[in-house]
Amino acid sequence: MEIVVCVKPVPDAETRLRATSDGTRLDPEGVKFVLAGYDESAVEQALLLKESIAGSRVHVVAFGPAPRTEEVLRATIALGADQATWVDSGADAGAEPVRAARAIAGAIASAPHDLVLCGKQANDDESGLVPAALGELLRVPEFSCVVDLRWDSATSRFRFQRPIETGVESWSAPAPLVVGLQQAWNDPRTAKLPAILKSRKAAIGKVAAASASSESRVVAERFELPPPRTGAKLIEYKTPEDAAQQLVRILREEAKVFP
Amino acid sequence: MPDFSLTPEQESLRDLARKFARAEMAPQAAECDRIGRFPEEIYRKAYELGLMNLNVPTEYGGSGLGVVDQCLIVEELAHACGGMTTSVIANCLALEPILLGGTPAQKERILSPFCAKYQLASFCLTEPSGGSDAGGLKTRARKDGDQYVLDGEKCFITNAPHASLYTVFATVDPELRHKGITAFVVPRSAAGVTPGKDEEKMGHRASSTSTVRFEGVRVPATDRLGAEGEGFSLAMRTLDQTRTPIGALATGIAQAALDHAAAYALKRQTFGKPIAEHQAIQIKLANMAQAVHAARLLTWHAAWTIDHGAKGTLESSIAKCFASDAALEVADEAIQTFGGYGYMKAYPVEKLLRDAKLTQIYEGANEIQRTVIARELLQKYA
Numbered sequence: 217m218e219i220v221v222c223v224k225p226v227p228d229a230e231t232r233l234r235a236t237s238d239g240t241r242l243d244p245e246g247v248k249f250v251l252a253g254y255d256e257s258a259v260e261q262a263l264l265l266k267e268s269i270a271g272s273r274v275h276v277v278a279f280g281p282a283p284r285t286e287e288v289l290r291a292t293i294a295l296g297a298d299q300a301t302w303v304d305s306g307a308d309a310g311a312e313p314v315r316a317a318r319a320i321a322g323a324i325a326s327a328p329h330d331l332v333l334c335g336k337q338a339n340d341d342e343s344g345l346v347p348a349a350l351g352e353l354l355r356v357p358e359f360s361c362v363v364d365l366r367w368d369s370a371t372s373r374f375r376f377q378r379p380i381e382t383g384v385e386s387w388s389a390p391a392p393l394v395v396g397l398q399q400a401w402n403d404p405r406t407a408k409l410p411a412i413l414k415s416r417k418a419a420i421g422k423v424a425a426a427s428a429s430s431e432s433r434v435v436a437e438r439f440e441l442p443p444p445r446t447g448a449k450l451i452e453y454k455t456p457e458d459a460a461q462q463l464v465r466i467l468r469e470e471a472k473v474f475p
Numbered sequence: 476m477p478d479f480s481l482t483p484e485q486e487s488l489r490d491l492a493r494k495f496a497r498a499e500m501a502p503q504a505a506e507c508d509r510i511g512r513f514p515e516e517i518y519r520k521a522y523e524l525g526l527m528n529l530n531v532p533t534e535y536g537g538s539g540l541g542v543v544d545q546c547l548i549v550e551e552l553a554h555a556c557g558g559m560t561t562s563v564i565a566n567c568l569a570l571e572p573i574l575l576g577g578t579p580a581q582k583e584r585i586l587s588p589f590c591a592k593y594q595l596a597s598f599c600l601t602e603p604s605g606g607s608d609a610g611g612l613k614t615r616a617r618k619d620g621d622q623y624v625l626d627g628e629k630c631f632i633t634n635a636p637h638a639s640l641y642t643v644f645a646t647v648d649p650e651l652r653h654k655g656i657t658a659f660v661v662p663r664s665a666a667g668v669t670p671g672k673d674e675e676k677m678g679h680r681a682s683s684t685s686t687v688r689f690e691g692v693r694v695p696a697t698d699r700l701g702a703e704g705e706g707f708s709l710a711m712r713t714l715d716q717t718r719t720p721i722g723a724l725a726t727g728i729a730q731a732a733l734d735h736a737a738a739y740a741l742k743r744q745t746f747g748k749p750i751a752e753h754q755a756i757q758i759k760l761a762n763m764a765q766a767v768h769a770a771r772l773l774t775w776h777a778a779w780t781i782d783h784g785a786k787g788t789l790e791s792s793i794a795k796c797f798a799s800d801a802a803l804e805v806a807d808e809a810i811q812t813f814g815g816y817g818y819m820k821a822y823p824v825e826k827l828l829r830d831a832k833l834t835q836i837y838e839g840a841n842e843i844q845r846t847v848i849a850r851e852l853l854q855k856y857a
Contacts, residue, residue: 283483287483290483290487291487294487406491406494406495406524407491408523408524408525409488409491409524409525409526409538410525410533410538412484412487412488412491413484413488413538413539415487416483416484416487
C-alpha cells in the first residue's frame, strides 16, 4: 500500500510568539518549528499500517519554507518514513490553506497514493481545510476527525470511526481515500538516536510549488496575541463554608457572573 | 572566532534527550529521590532510544558520538535528574577502557554482544582505602598460567548491583605502584564476584552504588586490557574522555536550579511585587546565569578540544571542576531564592544541591582536578 502523509511545521508550544512589525502575522524569527501534534498521530498511523501490510511504503509530503519544512521531513524519516518530498513555498510561509492544498496536491497527484493521511488540522492556524481541499483536488473521498483507521484485507476496504457529539460513526471505504486524523488516539513513537543520525543523510525530494497556485485573493489583515493574563486572586479562609461564601460574593459582586 | 552554533543534527540529538528527560525522567525524579529507587524501566528506555552507550562506535552497537554531542545529551538528561543521568552514562565510563585499551578482537568479542541488548557495566577503580590515590590500589591480580586470579574490594561503584560487566583495575605487584596496575574485563557471572548492598546516599538516589568484592576470581589473560602495568595510564586516559560529560551533567543541574529560581521569582510576591523585581534577587539570578553560561562554555570547549584529537586533560579538568563548583553555588542560591520553601522537600531545589555535591567528588575529586590544572599550567611556565 502506498501511504502518503501530509505534515506541517508549526511553532513549538513552548516558543514565545510575537507578531511581525506590521502586525499582520506571526513573526517566524527565532521560533522553533516542530511536527504538528495531529500530524504526529498521522505519521504514527501510517507507520502502523505499513508494519501491518506487507510491501507498504510511507511517503511524507510537506509544503513550506526552508529550513523548517526540511527539518520536519527529516524528523519523519527518523521515525520510519521511506520517502520525503518538500514542496518549497519560497519565502511565503503564511500561505492560506487552499493554496497549500493545491501545492501539496500537485506533488501527490503524480505519486502513487492509496491513502492520503493528514492531521485533521494544524496546531497553529487550526483551519482544518487542507484534508477537505486535498480530497476535492485529487477527486478522492475525504473524511475528517477519524480515529481507529484499519485496513480490512478481506474486503479490501478501510474501516474507521468518527466520534461525533451524538455518538460514534463507523465507516468503510475503498482506496484511494483522504483522511484527516484526530490527535492522540494512538501513541506516537519517539525516533531513536541512530535513526536520527541516519535521517540527516537521507535525500529529501524537492519540488517547487506550481506557479499557478501562488495567486491568492485573501489577505491576512491582523494578527494579535491574546492579552496577558492578570494576576489570580487568592481567597483567605477559615472553613470551606467561609471560602464558598466569599467566592460566591466575588463571583456575584465583582466578576458579576451571577445576577 | 570559533563557531558556537549547533548543527541541525546536534539540535535533533538535544531535542531527543530533552524530550526523553521531560517525558520519562522528570516525572519520576522526586519519587525516586525520596525512596532511593533505581528506575530500571527508565534506563531500559534510554538504552532503546540509543541514549546509553553514547561513546561506543556504531560498528560495536553503540551510538558513536563525539564528546560535544555526548555533552549536549548529558546536560539535557541532568536537567531532569542528576542521579538517573549518572546511571545512564555509567556505561560510557565503564566501556571507555575497552575502547581505548582493547584490541579489535576484544572489542568485537566483548562490546558487540554487550551493546546488543540492555545491559549495565561498571568502572571499578576506587577502593575503600582511596580513590584519588589510584596508584596505591590494593586489589591483587596474580598470574596463574594463562589466567589471572583477582582478589580485593572496590567501593562507590556506580550501577554495580545491576551490572553484568565490570572493568576492574588491579595490581600485579603493589611494590610497583602505578607501574603494576593492570586492567581487566570481568563478567558478573564469574565465580567469586559479589556486588554489595546498595548504599544510602545524600543525592543521586535514583542511581545505585555499592562495593564489589573479588575473591579468587579467575580471569583469562585474553580479558586483560593492554599489557601488564598499562592499567594506570588506561584509567587516566579513560577519565580524560569521560570527565567533560560530568561538566555537562553539572551544567544541567545548574541550569535546572536557575530555571526553577527564575520561574519562582516571577511568581512569588513580597512587599507588593514579585521578588524578581527586587534588586537583591535580580543580582542572584544574574550571578547564577553567569555561572551556568561559563560552565556550559568551558564544557563545550573541553569537549571540542577532545573531539579535535587533543588529550584535553587541562581543559576537561577546568570544565569539570568549574561546572561542578558552579552547580553547587547555583543550587545553593536557588534554595535561597525560594527561602523557606526551598528547604522543603516538597520543592525541587534542595534535591539539586544534594545532587550537585557529588559532581565535586566523583570522576576525580575537585582537589585532584586543581592539582592536575596546576601541574599542566606550571609545565607551560617551567
